[in-house]
Amino acid sequence: MIQIEGLNKTYHTGFLMRPKKALTDIHLQVPQGIIYGFIGPNGAGKSTTIKVLTGLLNFDSGKVQVAGFSPRVVKSRTRLGYCPEQPYFYDYLTGRELMFFYGRLAGLQGKELEKRTEWALNLVHANKDWIDRRLRTYSKGMMQRVGLAQSILSKPELLILDEPMSGLDPMGRRDVREAILSLNKEGVTVFYSSHLLSDVESISDRVAMIVDGRIVREGSIDEITSSCSVQYHIRTGETPSNLSLPSGVKPSSQSGEWTCENAAARDLFIQYCLNAGISIERIDHQRPSLEDILTEEIARAES
Amino acid sequence: MQSLSHIGIIALNTFRESIRDKILYNIVFLAIGLAVFSILLGEWSVFDRAHVIKSTTLTIMSLSGLLISVFVGISLVQKEIQRKTVLTLLSKPISRVSFIVGKYLGLLGVVACHLILLTVVYYIILFVTESSPSLSLLSAIYMVFCEMAIVVAVALLFSSFSTPVLSALFTLGVYFAGHLSNQLLEQVQFVKRMGEVEGFGSVLMEKMAIIIHAVFPGLYRYNISSNVVHQIALPDWYLFWQSLYALGYIGLFLAIASWWFNRRDFL
Numbered sequence: 034m035i036q037i038e039g040l041n042k043t044y045h046t047g048f049l050m051r052p053k054k055a056l057t058d059i060h061l062q063v064p065q066g067i068i069y070g071f072i073g074p075n076g077a078g079k080s081t082t083i084k085v086l087t088g089l090l091n092f093d094s095g096k097v098q099v100a101g102f103s104p105r106v107v108k109s110r111t112r113l114g115y116c117p118e119q120p121y122f123y124d125y126l127t128g129r130e131l132m133f134f135y136g137r138l139a140g141l142q143g144k145e146l147e148k149r150t151e152w153a154l155n156l157v158h159a160n161k162d163w164i165d166r167r168l169r170t171y172s173k174g175m176m177q178r179v180g181l182a183q184s185i186l187s188k189p190e191l192l193i194l195d196e197p198m199s200g201l202d203p204m205g206r207r208d209v210r211e212a213i214l215s216l217n218k219e220g221v222t223v224f225y226s227s228h229l230l231s232d233v234e235s236i237s238d239r240v241a242m243i244v245d246g247r248i249v250r251e252g253s254i255d256e257i258t259s260s261c262s263v264q265y266h267i268r269t270g271e272t273p274s275n276l277s278l279p280s281g282v283k284p285s286s287q288s289g290e291w292t293c294e295n296a297a298a299r300d301l302f303i304q305y306c307l308n309a310g311i312s313i314e315r316i317d318h319q320r321p322s323l324e325d326i327l328t329e330e331i332a333r334a335e336s
Numbered sequence: 337m338q339s340l341s342h343i344g345i346i347a348l349n350t351f352r353e354s355i356r357d358k359i360l361y362n363i364v365f366l367a368i369g370l371a372v373f374s375i376l377l378g379e380w381s382v383f384d385r386a387h388v389i390k391s392t393t394l395t396i397m398s399l400s401g402l403l404i405s406v407f408v409g410i411s412l413v414q415k416e417i418q419r420k421t422v423l424t425l426l427s428k429p430i431s432r433v434s435f436i437v438g439k440y441l442g443l444l445g446v447v448a449c450h451l452i453l454l455t456v457v458y459y460i461i462l463f464v465t466e467s468s469p470s471l472s473l474l475s476a477i478y479m480v481f482c483e484m485a486i487v488v489a490v491a492l493l494f495s496s497f498s499t500p501v502l503s504a505l506f507t508l509g510v511y512f513a514g515h516l517s518n519q520l521l522e523q524v525q526f527v528k529r530m531g532e533v534e535g536f537g538s539v540l541m542e543k544m545a546i547i548i549h550a551v552f553p554g555l556y557r558y559n560i561s562s563n564v565v566h567q568i569a570l571p572d573w574y575l576f577w578q579s580l581y582a583l584g585y586i587g588l589f590l591a592i593a594s595w596w597f598n599r600r601d602f603l
Contacts, residue, residue: 087427089602107431115427121420125356137345138428140338183424
């Protein structure tokens with residue numbers, strides 16, 4: 034559904050138009066029918082990539098295809114729904130009038146338009162009395178729901194959402210999550226960016242991690258987490274001297290607990306404890322979460 | 337067909353947005369107030385009262401149309417970009433050309449409504465003051481509309497790539513240059529004929545006046561109030577040729593605005 038090959042994008046900022054590389058050699062493939070999470074820290078290039086896909090930004094080089102068309106072509110947007118981060122709309126319209134406005138732009142008319150509007154508003158739990166109030170009176174959560182509703186109004190095959198859950202309360206996040214899953218069940222491909230890694234882990238089929246304008250990890254959640262070494266946590270009865278610890282072993286925040294970076298470090302530490310007559314009370318192993326991996330990648334990029 | 341429908345939807349939305357602008361009402365009421373004030377001007381003037389009322393009101397129409405184009409029109413595109421409503425709009429299957437043309441037609445609709453309202457006020461004033469209202473005045477009002485159609489296109493062109501303040505200054509510049517370019521050329525040629533400036537300076541001045549005359553839209557062509565008020569016949573097909581001239585400039589300005597808008601990044 035989305036194909037990106039060797040995408041590069043540079044911004045020119047300031048009076049002197051100094052170049053700043055925003056995306057560097059991005060490669061992404063989003064197959065049809067999946068939920069694809071796009072994660073990364075602020076300013077990593079998530080929104081830039083999404084705006085390139087929706088035709089809002091031009092790019093320097095590379096090949097980008099959305100539903101079989103270049104995003105520069107109007108046709109690429111006929112099967113696309115998009116909700117920007119913090120959606121802004123004409124605040125003199127009511128929520129329902131806004132839906133009709135965007136519906137007409139998507140080619141819907143008459144009864145069909147009314148039917149689709151009802152369907153979209155119901156899906157995001159926005160079909161309430163406030164939908165007939167002017168948008169200037171809406172809270173952020175209401176705006177986010179209307180934004181999501183307008184993006185699915187034309188029943189798109191591809192839905193691109195930029196931070197759809199940011200600023201929402203737990204109920205709102207749950208509603209958006211459920212709406213994404215429900216649309217995906219109907220065959221809609223969803224590509225979305227998010228900071229909320231727990232949500233990404235719970236609903237995404239595949240994930241791409243972008244740091245400093247480069248894709249650093251890509252794959253299913255399992256593929257990404259299993260590609261990292263497992264950490265081992267060991268609890269000892271007595272506290273050995275830190276100075277003589279084997280390499281790869283660090284003390285944890287709690288006294289008497291130790292973190293071994295890999296299996297070799299674990300074995301060395303066990304041997305060390307046996308030799309020193311220190312009792313071992315517990316050994317755990319833990320796979321890193323997306324958050325751990327992202328933090329590690331950010332630290333690596335910064336260094 | 338789909339593009340025409342998109343243009344219509346955007347134009348209607350622009351019209352609805354513009355008629356909510358408080359500045360518009362200030363300009364409309366100011367124009368109506370000045371039109372009514374022209375009755376007093378007619379009384380005070382040493383010239384024929386009817387002539388003063390007619391020509392003053394036509395000038396008010398032109399200037400108030402300019403103010404609407406500048407203060408309402410220029411912010412239209414910038415507002416879409418600054419408020420980021422453009423992000424959702426352009427992610428729909430509409431071309432950026434449709435967006436620009438829709439915005440243009442929406443604002444032109446506002447200017448047309450303003451002129452229709454002033455025309456009604458104009459004729460009421462003429463009837464009340466018994467200043468021989470005639471249908472020939474409508475041709476002068478139509479010319480003001482054509483002039484405004486060009487000015488709105490200029491405003492939209494500048495607002496597609498510049499800040500509102502600069503766009504306003506540029507648009508006012510084009511308006512005054514367009515009105516004065518003919519006089520400037522005539523003056524320069526007169527001065528040259530009289531031999532007051534000679535040599536390279538004379539050639540340079542004339543060339544510059546010719547360039548200004550050729551590049552800026554000749555808005556002086558649309559000021560036919562003296563012909564209409566004093567019942568001086570216009571050349572045959574004058575309105576038709578001036579309409580065509582306006583269409584040419586509007587097409588050019590909208591094409592440049594669309595081209596530029598196509599190249600823009602929306603962050």
